[in-house]
Amino acid sequence: MTAPRPSIFLTGGSGFLGRRLIVDLIAAGYGVRALARSERAAATVRALGAEPVPGDLGDLPSMRDGMAGCAAAIHSAAKVEQWGRWEDFLRDTVQGTEQVIAAARAAGLPRLLHISTEAVLADGHPIVDADETRPLPPQPNGFYPRSKGLAEQRVLAANGSDLETLVVRPRFIWGKGDTTLAPKLAQAARAGWVWFGGGRHRISTCHVRNVSHGVLLALERGRAGEIYFLTDGAPVAFRDFIGRLIRSQGVEPGERTAPLWIADALAALGEAAWTLLPLRGEPPLTRSALNLFFREVTVRDDKARREIGYRPVVSVEEGLRELAPPAS
Template sequence: MRAFVTGGSGFVGRNLITALRARGDSVRALARSSTAVAAVTEAGAEPFEGDLSDADKLRPGMEGCDTVFHAAAYVKSWGPREAFYEANVRGTERVLEAARAAGVKRFVHISTEAVLVDGRQLVKVNETWPVPERPIGDYPSTKAEAERLVLSVNSPEFTTVAVRPRFVWGRGDTSLLPEFVEAVRSKRFMWFGGGRYLSSTCHVANCVEGALLAAEKGRGGEAYFLTDGEPVVFRDFITKLLATQGVDAGTRSVPAGLASLLATLGDLLWGTLHLGGRPPLSRTEFLLMGREVTVSDEKARRELGYEGRRSIEEGLRELKADHREKSPRTL
């Protein structure tokens, strides 16, 4: 495979590049800064300097490639809608335009279970669950629009597939785990309703496994959920996840109903009054982390041969060992 990767300096992108190179594939990765150039080069890719703002400038980087993995996205819990729309929707439009113009044959979009967030509880959902017209929150709604766009342009000449990992975690995470750690250390962390509900998860290695299989075997115009297998109790998993960083999650808890109300008020106040910073809790955060969210990856297992080979136990051991290696040693 000759692959082009967007978002190659990000968590999923770096791991994707490493996996592609490990099996002998040629990889070119989009890099918009000197820091990104260094990151994708270290991962093993040939950097292609540019960004998502111009399809014509993207096209030369994709020429000669047969597959594009689109992992770039604006992933925030709060921010200006214009930033989400420009990166997640308009950026995806331009990557698709450039890929088709360059003669790329297959396109794999890294999507998310968040595209389904509309207030209904997501319990054991599969790919037949309809994507709402306007999911709750700027990140879910723009990712949903991007996914619809990707799947809608599938054709015999240009195969497009989406993968939806739920709760991507693992060594090198620069998003979720650091946010949890910071919340505990700043004494802002609390369980919602005790936190004893189920959640699906997806180690980054399993996300990459699914993306590679989607590139090879995915049916055009289809989406596939990716998980670590059986759901876990959210509180148990987060407690173990934080423990790998030497952090105690504690026992502070807020009733789920109160958390939901506070999240709704936060969206309303910050969204209408344009207050500085971000609300203490958004509806998107509560709906994704404050109650059960479980999805089925049976379709990926059946159609792609997906296994989710990295176990949760292995992933936790890696995180613990990595933290121990990076922690300052004392005599």
């Protein structure tokens, strides 16, 4: 009889990717302890078979105790919005990551894997066929890219003989069970979708099951101190892919187009208005979101394929078929 594998500590376990990670980690034989900052989050991870650890990213003692005896930690939690106060991004993403690192060291954890993003490369220009050697920009395009870049740097700087650290960067996580991206796209389409710049550019994507598969491979095979991009494979045409994603929500995006400079102007005006006026919510379009959606963002996963044996387990076509609404 094969001995059970040790436990993995997970942050962000109640989120879209976190839920998938719990399922796949347990299927691979690991126990999972998942940080849960609310009873609702605890109930979610418990229902998936993980052990909830009450606390949040500011609670170092709870994380340290939750990590005790674990083989590794996966840090997936962060502030993921494209708009907000810098103080919140700094606290949740940067300082939260620092706390995870400190807790890992206090617990004597041997390995820490950090979930990052291609957005760390965002500087307002297209990102074309980028690999892990591309340096972070001196002026990131928004608080989200800036905070994720700083968090990533903290993780890589922490790598050493007492704690091995590594980073994975999935691009555009999507798939069945998404409660954030696809619904937001559908909401935007209901409000009047516009294909800025025509939408004919290419983007890289990574289905949530492919992300989880790549994370498990990196956890077991990835080299300490390294970064690995994860994708679905070949880039896809933005207009075709996003159109099908929106239609999977029962909404028709339409055919309206507008020059990209109009989107740039709308994003700049919206951000200015939300900064200067007491407006609720967030601008309908931000520069950060604009540049990660309506300009090319393509990255290469050659390194992950070569070093950890990564191959997508779900094709884009399969993933889109899973999302298709049932025939009436």
